Amino acid sequence: MVGEIAARYTGPKASAEILRLLRNDRLADGQPSGRRTLGEVANWADEIKDTEWGKRRGSWHYDDVPLCRAAEYSKYCRNGRCASAQLARQIEILGNERAKPGQRIDALKWVVHLMGDLHQPLHAANRGDRGGNRVQVSFFGERDNPPYGTLTL
Template sequence: MAALLALATACAPLQALAWGHTGHRLVAELADADLTPAARRQVDALLAQEPGASLGSIASWADDLREQDPDLGKRTAAWHYVNLGEDHCHYDPPRDCRGGNCAVEALNRQTAILADRSQPAAARLQALKFVVHFTGDLHQPLHAGKAADKGGNTVQVNIDGRGTNLHALWDSGLFRHTGLDDGALLAQIRALPAPAPTQGAILPPHGAQWAEASCRIAVSPGLYPAGSKIDQAYFDRWTPVAERQIRIAGTHLAELLNAALGGS
């Protein structure tokens, strides 16, 4: 297990992208449409610190830190994922999140800052950016997958004669292959049935359950292709799964923001 933890730490820079910019923006825009009036007021007030910002525009900020603020990006790199694939998709904090450095506990901490109105507005805005992003991360299956292959980053695949890796395929390749622009893709995903409302209190976030559900997808038979070539059958099977995860993430994010910001 010590070796796996070392691998998890080593793979931090590689696992900092989930869904790509398009997927994260879709999650945020789905959530944006389901905010309560009280949460909307709070979100708008926080975003007003950056004129023109929206939930969609801040959704990939945590990934962009690698270029915009390398020090903060490095310090928060391990917050984007949690490796459960070698452990039967069961989250055990002492084993899987030492020092709180994983997506599950990072989401808990940032949600607490966001919900605390005694915090400075700048700190709450930064927390909002993290909450939007980490909710998306926790619904990308390979961000809760295997440490041994760095969330699919070391699994090489081939699409139409071009080489990439399995993680990148799930970040953006599945959506790009649809040929739809962002608006059409958003409409298609929004039309999917909404997931059942979360039972019980949403705070603290249900990030552990989200990660475990994502992990179960990551270790499902067939997600790792039998060979390196990704054929149409793979897209036909797994693109709907990825779209469903985006739909679920959007609902979960809306529930989380409504709970954290729902006061008057």
């Protein structure tokens, strides 16, 4: 949904650049992904979470801001390993025309994904639940631990 909303507000020049970048998007095995829209790549960062590469970037999906108390950014986002720091970094890479095409493609996918993660309330505070991913929910008596912290009712 985040990718589809973003696409509605993207001008012709940016839309053309997005399409140009995504034409070269590849799957992990090097095959063309076939993904051509922001909506199609928005969930990519969750899809690669279980790979070694993705596991090393697990903390990029949320900001562990302490719940109901002040904290220094450097305390909850150590060494830039949080969603807000990575959003800024990925925007920088995406805008750098000297960056390798693969880096820019991954940066585009991260930007779309992180915008969604940062607007997911459970990804924006720390209760020791890894951005809401360890929250047990109950809906009409049924317990569930939803994937990636997404609650669907």
